[in-house]
Amino acid sequence: MSVESRQSSAPAGVDEVLARVREAGGRATTSRRILLERLFAEGSHKTAEELAHEVQRVAPDVHLSTIYRNLEELERLGVVTHAHLGHGPATYHLATETHGHLSCESCGATLEAPLGLFDGLADAVRAALGFEIDPRHFAVLGHCAACRAREAAVADA
Amino acid sequence: MSVESRQSSAPAGVDEVLARVREAGGRATTSRRILLERLFAEGSHKTAEELAHEVQRVAPDVHLSTIYRNLEELERLGVVTHAHLGHGPATYHLATETHGHLSCESCGATLEAPLGLFDGLADAVRAALGFEIDPRHFAVLGHCAACRAREAAVADA
DNA sequence: ACGTTGTTGCGAATGGTTCCTACTACCCCT
């Protein structure tokens, strides 16, 4: 089994997700809909606070805690996931965007890493320890190409 | 170059470290000494708070913020490192104990992973993106053998 | 329309960590 296991499902739009929410006994509230619109829009790796700001441009009264609650619920339904990129706050994105994360400790940049890159580690860890990694949820820290070049130049000087 | 790069050095005892502290313009205070004694003692993966409790058994007035400050300073000197194991607080240990961390999302257990297991990932990521990972600092989340077995049994039922 | 009950807004609480400030105690110098 490769690293990418089956999605519990992959809803393609806001309405599909809201239908799923209702199936699960939930309700299609406005804040939920707007949040989903933002999640389906461009740009990944948004923090709860960033999402709140975006939502509040449309519906100013939506509270940050509502964002957190909805993200939690959507995560339970398998629609979104969060990832921790280094020391800062968690970032959220659609569960359909599957990739690992690399986070530079020097400049803070985040790179997306195709899941295939993790297969070697996954196999090694599974074989040695019976542990099945989830390479989506964590960021791997380290140093990006640009910062490495810069640091090497400084070391030479 | 393999994943394990050179240590800036590897002091073998409390007194060696304190000598180094002084070289760097620092002072050998009692709280520093006691903290180091605790770090050199048995048992890895201690949080700042746990270390504070241990130190306070000997010197009750040592404040938590002093622990943090000293850990930060010792980390600057390359004597200790911290790692993030899943969602909880950071854990600290001597920089000489080099290993990666695997953290089970189900039961919270932490496994130590020999650095060699990360070589495949390190090579893949370096080749694909020029990114140099630091497998010590982050924990890789996932599911340990025991939890996987338990979850598989439930799924079959 | 109506009531049930899932949701929300709001603020307060939490956990982990950092920052500020006046006091303390190392340690270098004589």
Added chain:
DNA sequence: AGGGGTAGTAGGAACCATTCGCAACAACGT
């Protein structure tokens, strides 16, 4: 061995990300 300069300290407030409690609200089935 004692004094002074300064790193370090206790204590607590501030901070950030997140969660909780609760009363008011609003979806949805009927």
